[in-house]
Amino acid sequence: MNIIVISAIAVIACVLILTIKKWQPDIAFVISVVTGAIITIYIIMSFVPYISALSDMLNISGVGTYFGVLIKVIGICAVAGIASDVCRDAGQTSIASRVDIAGRLCIIAVSMPLFIELFEQAAEIIGG
């Protein structure tokens, strides 16, 4: 996770995008998408060891049963965020908000077992 590499790539890509935007705005947009993809891949690949460390920690503390759901939700957030930001860059705010809504619904779908578990335990406590 070399922050210098990431910021250097970002600055260079922005300069390239501005130069090309005058003649070919669509190719400039593609450069911004590709740069975003490259930086995101770099971030995720350098984040992998932390995920395994986090899962070990949670398993030790006994809370690890729903760690898979947490990881899935983070992944859905990442993908939905990338797609909606790209759509906003292209000026399609309506498509971007559709992607946001889809992301939220996916998160709710993935975390449904958690809700069920929560309500069962609540009912137990209240029901007595």
Next chain:
Amino acid sequence: MEVDLIFKIAAVGIIVAVLNQVLIRAGREEQAMMTTLAGVIVVLMMMIDEIKDLFDTVKSVFNL
């Protein structure tokens, strides 16, 4: 870390822009439009490979 991919796409963009201007000055507007279209398609093919890598990485890391 395919940083050179960014420069490749920028190079294609600049070449297409220059070709476009040259062809327009030479009076061949249709060929200029064709060249621009071809350039955009080449760039899109490069982008699709990169997007596929991104989503494969996310799918494998977050086991979606």
